[in-house]
Amino acid sequence: METHYRGVRKRKRLGGKYCAEIRDPETRKRIWLGAFDTAEAAAKAYDAKAIEFHGPKTKTNFIYPLHNIENNYNSDIIMETHYRGVRKSKKRLVGKYGAEIRDPKTSKRVWLGAFDTAEAAAKAYDAKAIEFHGPKAKTNFIYPLRDM
Incomplete structure (x- = not known):
């Protein structure tokens, strides 16, 4: 099943949990980021890894303040998200x-x-x-x- 978040899928086999995966840019292999209760939590896990791999200007599911990303790459991402508009x-x-x-x-x-x-x-x-x-x-x- 698809969700509207990048790198996130809903898995029936895991009891309807949302799973996050991303491709490693060097090896091109999929990296399992985990199973989450909500699609938003899975999307934030994807975003954290995407920022770690590609830097603060990568495409993410949410918009984050640039200064928080540069100072703290591998956190659980900023609790307060910032959206366009x-x-x-x-x-x-x-x-x-x-x-x-x-x-x-x-x-x-x-x-x-x-x-x-x-x-x-x-x-x-x-x-x-x-x-x-x-x-x-x-x-x-x-x-x-x-x-x-």
């Missing part, structure tokens, strides 16, 4: 995450709303990015083409 509100919407995107035609910012979680805000951003730019849009998560 998502900001944590400080004043009016305390504890909420706001999402916005630029309209490619008018270059004006489009407010997508306030959300309880960063992930929900990131998904709203992704939906609008796909609407604006099509299936090749830069998004926070990886989406199978058949779902678009």
Whole structure:
């Protein structure tokens, strides 16, 4: 079964757990990163190994602050993830995450709303990015083409 995260699969044989694997860039062999209860945990394990192999500018499932990656390669990755087009509100919407995107035609910012979680805000951003730019849009998560 496929998930929308890079390097992550759901395995029926392991009781529905999510497994993470990555290819070693030198030997081209698959490296088993483990089985996890959630797809997000498996994706973070993949991201940590991808950053270790390819450096801070590699493609990952989540967006991480560059200074945290450079200072701590092999951690369990930053607990607070940062998503494209998502900001944590400080004043009016305390504890909420706001999402916005630029309209490619008018270059004006489009407010997508306030959300309880960063992930929900990131998904709203992704939906609008796909609407604006099509299936090749830069998004926070990886989406199978058949779902678009």
